[in-house]
Structures are given as C-alpha cells and as structure tokens.
Amino acid sequence: MSRVILEISHLHKVFDTNTVIEDLSLTVHEGEVVVIIGPSGCGKSTLLRCINALETIQGGEIKLHGNTVSKNSKDLHEIRQKIGMVFQNYELFPHMTVLDNVMLAPMKAQGRKKSEVREEALALLKRVGLESKADSYPRQLSGGQKQRTAIVRALCMHPEILLFDEVTAALDPQMVREVLEVILDLANAGKTMLVVTHEMQFARAVADRIVFFDDGQIIEQAAPDEFFDHPKTDKAKQFLNTFTFERDRSTTNRA
Amino acid sequence: MDKEFIKQYIPLYSEAALLTVKIGFLGIAAAIIIGLVCETIVYFKIPVLRRIVSVYIELSRNTPLLIQLFFIYYGLPKIGIRTDAQMCGIAGLAFLGGSYMAEAFRSGVEAIDVIQEESAYSLGLSKLQTVRYVLLPQAISISAPALIANVIFLLKETSVFSAISLMDLMFTAKDLIGLYYNTTESLFLLVVFYLLILLPVSVIGSLIERRLRHAGYGV
Numbered sequence: 001m002s003r004v005i006l007e008i009s010h011l012h013k014v015f016d017t018n019t020v021i022e023d024l025s026l027t028v029h030e031g032e033v034v035v036i037i038g039p040s041g042c043g044k045s046t047l048l049r050c051i052n053a054l055e056t057i058q059g060g061e062i063k064l065h066g067n068t069v070s071k072n073s074k075d076l077h078e079i080r081q082k083i084g085m086v087f088q089n090y091e092l093f094p095h096m097t098v099l100d101n102v103m104l105a106p107m108k109a110q111g112r113k114k115s116e117v118r119e120e121a122l123a124l125l126k127r128v129g130l131e132s133k134a135d136s137y138p139r140q141l142s143g144g145q146k147q148r149t150a151i152v153r154a155l156c157m158h159p160e161i162l163l164f165d166e167v168t169a170a171l172d173p174q175m176v177r178e179v180l181e182v183i184l185d186l187a188n189a190g191k192t193m194l195v196v197t198h199e200m201q202f203a204r205a206v207a208d209r210i211v212f213f214d215d216g217q218i219i220e221q222a223a224p225d226e227f228f229d230h231p232k233t234d235k236a237k238q239f240l241n242t243f244t245f246e247r248d249r250s251t252t253n254r255a
Numbered sequence: 256m257d258k259e260f261i262k263q264y265i266p267l268y269s270e271a272a273l274l275t276v277k278i279g280f281l282g283i284a285a286a287i288i289i290g291l292v293c294e295t296i297v298y299f300k301i302p303v304l305r306r307i308v309s310v311y312i313e314l315s316r317n318t319p320l321l322i323q324l325f326f327i328y329y330g331l332p333k334i335g336i337r338t339d340a341q342m343c344g345i346a347g348l349a350f351l352g353g354s355y356m357a358e359a360f361r362s363g364v365e366a367i368d369v370i371q372e373e374s375a376y377s378l379g380l381s382k383l384q385t386v387r388y389v390l391l392p393q394a395i396s397i398s399a400p401a402l403i404a405n406v407i408f409l410l411k412e413t414s415v416f417s418a419i420s421l422m423d424l425m426f427t428a429k430d431l432i433g434l435y436y437n438t439t440e441s442l443f444l445l446v447v448f449y450l451l452i453l454l455p456v457s458v459i460g461s462l463i464e465r466r467l468r469h470a471g472y473g474v
Contacts, residue, residue: 054373081379091374095392104388105378157378 002030005065005161005192006051012059013043013050013216020046021216024060028161028194033187035195035203035224038213039239044196045088047213048163051194052085065160081109084154084162088169090146092138092153098125099134102153110157117156124152128182144175148182155186162186164195168202180206200243204228212236260440264431271427272448278341278423279410279452282348286409287402289349290356297357298364298386308357315354321415323347328419344416344423352409359405363398364390396467403460410453424448 006028013021020043028034036044049055051062053071062069069079092101102121106112125131128148138146147167154162164183168176180202187193187206197203203210203224210227212220212235220233231237293308315323324347331338338346367390375385395402417426428445432438 049373052377054377077376077379077381080377083377085374085377087370087374087377089370091370093371093374093389093393095396105375105380108384108388109379109381153378 002032004028005030005032006194007063007066008051008060009063010060011047011050011057011062013046013055014058019216021050024216024218026211026218028192030192031190033191033193033195033206033208034211035197035207035209036211036213037197037200037203037239038219042214043216044213045165048085048165048194048196051163052080052083077109081105081157082160084157084159086147086150086154086162086164086167088166090138090143090150090170092146092149094138097135097137098130098141098149101138101149102156105153106156121152121156124155125149127185128152129178142175143171144178147171147175147179151179151182151186161192161194164193164197166196166198168197168199200228200240212239214239256443257437257440260435260437261444264427264441264444267427267431268424268444268448271422271424272452274341274421275410275413275416275423276452278344278348278416278421279413282345282413283352283406283409285345285349286352286356286405289353290358290360293353293357294360294364295386297361299382312354312357315350316358320347320351320412321418323350324415324419340416340419340421343419344413344421347416348409348413351412352405355405355408356402359398359401360394362401363394363396366397367393399464399467403457403464406460407453407456410456411449414449 004027006026008024008026011021011024013019024047026034036047038044046055050057051064051069053062053069053073053076056071064079064082067073067075067079069083070076073079092098093104096104099118099121102125103114103117106117106120107114122131122134125134128151130145130148130152133141133145133149138149141149151167167183168179171179176199180199183193183195184202184206193206195203195206205224207224209221210224211218212227212231212233214235220227220231220236222232227236228240231240293312296304296308324343327338327346327350328340328343371389371393372385375389376382380388413423414425416423417429420426424445428441431441435441
C-alpha cells in the first residue's frame with residue numbers, strides 16, 4: 001500500500017464533561033479518499049477540526065507525515081499549510097476579491113512569488129469555472145461559487161490532504177452538484193481527501209473507503225459498495241434506513 | 256451684529272482654529288494609536304498589560320476631560336514633570352480618546368465570527384498575519400462609524416482646553432467677550448469656526464464609511 005499521510009491514534013476529545021471522540025484511530029494513505037458519514041452531532045466535524053488543531057485534544061496523537069499536529073506544535077502553521085480545510089459556510093474573507101482570497105496564504109504564509117501564485121490561482125479558478133469571477137467579492141457570488149472559491153483557496157496551498165467539512169450542507173440543492181463535481185474531479189486527480197458529508201450518493205461515488213461514525217467512535221468501515229449494500233452493524237443499517245423513503249402501498253388506503 | 260468687529264477678529268479666530276485643529280489632529284492620531292495598542296493587548300490576552308489596559312479604559316472613560324487636563328497640567332509638575340499647555344492638551348485628548356478608540360476597535364473585532372480566524376489559521380497563516388490581513392481590515396470597516404463619531408466627539412472636546420489657557424477657539428471667544436462684551440459676535444464666530452472644522456470631518460467621514468462598504472468590506 002502507498003505511504004501513510006495521516007495517522008490518528010487513540011484520539012480522545014472532551015468538551016467540558018462531554019466525550020465527543022473516544023479512542024479513535026484512523027489512517028489515511030496517499031491518494032485515498034475517505035468519506036466519513038454518521039448522524040448529526042456524532043463528532044465528525046470535531047474530528048476534522050482536531051486534525052487541523054483548531055481543537056485541543058485530551059488524548060492520543062495525530063500525525064501528518066510523521067509530524068505531530070497539536071495546538072502546542074511550534075511549527076503548527078507550517079503543518080497547517082499542508083492540510084487544506086474547506087468549511088461548511090465557506091469562510092471566505094469578505095473584504096478581499098476572489099483572487100486575493102486565493103492568493104493571500106500562498107504569498108504570506110508560504111512566501112511564494114506574486115506572479116507565480118497569481119498564475120496558478122487563475123488556472124485553478126478556471127478549472128472550477130470561476131475565471132470570470134476573479135475580481136468579484138464573495139458577497140457577489142452564489143453559495144456554490146463561494147464554495148468552489150474556498151476549494152481553490154485550499155488547493156492553491158498544495159496541501160497533502162484536503163478536509164471537507166459538510167461543504168454542501170449550506171447550499172441550495174441546485175448548487176450542490178457543481179461543488180460535488182469539483183470534489184469528484186479532485187478525487188480522480190488522485191488528491192488525498194477526508195470528506196464529511198450527508199450526500200450518500202456522492203459518498204458512494206467518491207469514496208475509496210467509507211467510515212461510519214457514531215457517538216465519537218468508528219462503528220464500521222468498508223469499501224463503499226460493501227458498506228451501502230451490506231452494512232454489517234445494526235447502527236449502520238438503521239442509519240442508512242433513514243435515507244430511504246418508500247411509500248408503503250399496502251397500508252395506504254387510496255380511494 | 257457688528258460686522259466690523261467680526262471682520263476684525265476673523266484672523267484671530269483663524270489662528271485659534273488652527274491651534275484647535277493641530278491639537279485635535281495630534282491628540283486624535285495618538286488616541287488611535289493608543290486604541291490599537293490597547294486592543295492588540297486585549298486581543299492577545301497579554302498578562303499584566305491586559306489588567307493595566309482595563310484599568311486605563313475605566314479611568315479614562317469615567318472621568319471628565321477637564322479633570323484629566325487639570326491632573327496633567329497642574330498635577331504632573333508637582334512630581335517634577337514639566338510640560339507646556341499644548342503638550343498637555345494633546346496628552347489629555349490622547350488619554351481620553353485612547354479608551355474610546357480601543358472600545359471601537361474591540362467592538363469591530365468582536366463582531367467578526369471566530370471561524371474567520373480559524374479559516375485563516377487553517378490556511379497556515381500565523382497569528383500576526385491573521386490579525387494583519389484578515390481581522391484588522393474587517394474590524395476597521397465594521398468600527399468605521401464608531402471611529403468617525405469618536406473623531407468628531409474628540410474635536411468638540413477640545414473646547415475645554417481654554418481651561419488650561421490654550422488659545423483655542425473657546426478661549427478666544429471667552430477672551431473677546433470679557434474684553435469687549437460683544438457676546439453675539441464672539442459666539443457667532445465661535446459657532447461658525449467650529450462648523451468650519453467639523454462639517455468637513457463629518458462629510459469626509461461619511462465618504463470613508465461608504466467607500467469601505469462599497470469596497471466589499473463587511474459582510
């Protein structure tokens with residue numbers, strides 16, 4: 001198997017007295033797309049935030065390429081440059097144009113040359129169909145366009161892994177597709193990704209591995225077809241059932 | 256109204272207005288710097304200094320400028336610090352204004368969602384870079400109306416400088432009234448000159464506010 005990018009071992013996360021993640025271990029290899037699904041409030045987003053050291057952890061270890069990620073790491077902002085994060089509500093910088101949003105971190109955090117960054121930023125924007133929006137401000141964009149910008153902003157840093165935190169949850173249904181297509185495109189290009197989503201069909205299409213998460217623990221993990229067609233645990237079966245709506249015609253009394 | 260009197264004293268008022276503007280400008284510039292420094296200390300939660308800032312803010316906001324000026328003008332020489340009236344005026348204005356500016360900046364910073372900061376961190380920006388490129392520009396545009404209101408307020412506060420015998424507009428008017436009893440003309444000139452100073456500030460202030468908004472600042 002290809003080399004390990006992200007290694008989480010025995011992660012423990014507590015908010016006050018509430019245990020959110022308990023003894024979680026997960027490994028992501030290079031080029032792998034791991035999709036995390038599970039009920040709301042089960043700790044999926046918290047897990048992503050821990051990987052980026054936006055949360056302090058109470059136990060265990062997170063390693064990116066063997067480097068420990070923690071709020072106390074001295075070179076934390078260098079490690080974070082290798083972890084691309086896309087948030088549910090885009091979190092673009094409202095006072096900057098699309099292009100400046102994308103160029104800020106490569107120039108300031110990585111100290112790359114403006115001309116080179118600009119060229120790459122424009123190429124990436126073109127790739128997601130936003131070349132004409134480079135000089136627009138975020139407030140002038142639709143939700144889908146904002147989210148595509150946020151993805152480009154993360155990509156321009158050349159991250160070794162991309163984290164997607166329910167990136168379509170705040171979007172209107174007709175905009176979900178344009179964002180998911182970009183992510184699918186990245187998956188096909190061999191990017192390493194950890195995706196939290198509620199879009200089951202998308203999960204099935206994009207994932208190399210599905211991780212089913214509940215109550216802060218990994219309940220089940222498997223290849224997508226196997227997981228969706230033959231879930232092993234009761235919890236997973238129950239969860240998948242909530243996504244199927246079939247009218248029970250036998251009991252419907254139709255006059 | 257005695258037109259001749261007005262004509263005769265316009266130069267004197269102009270000179271006084273210049274002094275008011277000079278002290279006002281320097282005092283307000285210092286106040287903005289103090290405000291920024293205070294807010295930076297509060298934001299980074301720097302121990303000890305943070306306590307000092309909060310004591311300073313309460314002290315400065317809850318005492319009248321006149322008392323602060325008396326303290327600086329009459330009090331400091333008693334412990335051996337000599338200053339002239341102009342320096343006292345500038346220092347007094349900076350002391351009062353610093354806390355108002357700090358609070359305006361704080362309201363701007365606090366209005367920004369925490370996740371904006373996290374978004375910047377997740378891109379690998381350092382704390383300082385996050386403040387400089389992400390938080391500060393947004394905070395300034397959010398607090399622009401409050402900052403401009405403070406500038407106008409502080410310019411008006413300069414009228415108490417006459418109490419430490421600074422030859423500002425108020426002093427000139429009081430002086431002339433005392434000398435010639437031309438109350439109407441003296442006060443008329445006083446109002447006109449204050450308006451001449453403050454109206455442009457107010458207009459420019461609104462323009463800046465609108466510009467910041469048009470540039471796509473704020474959400």
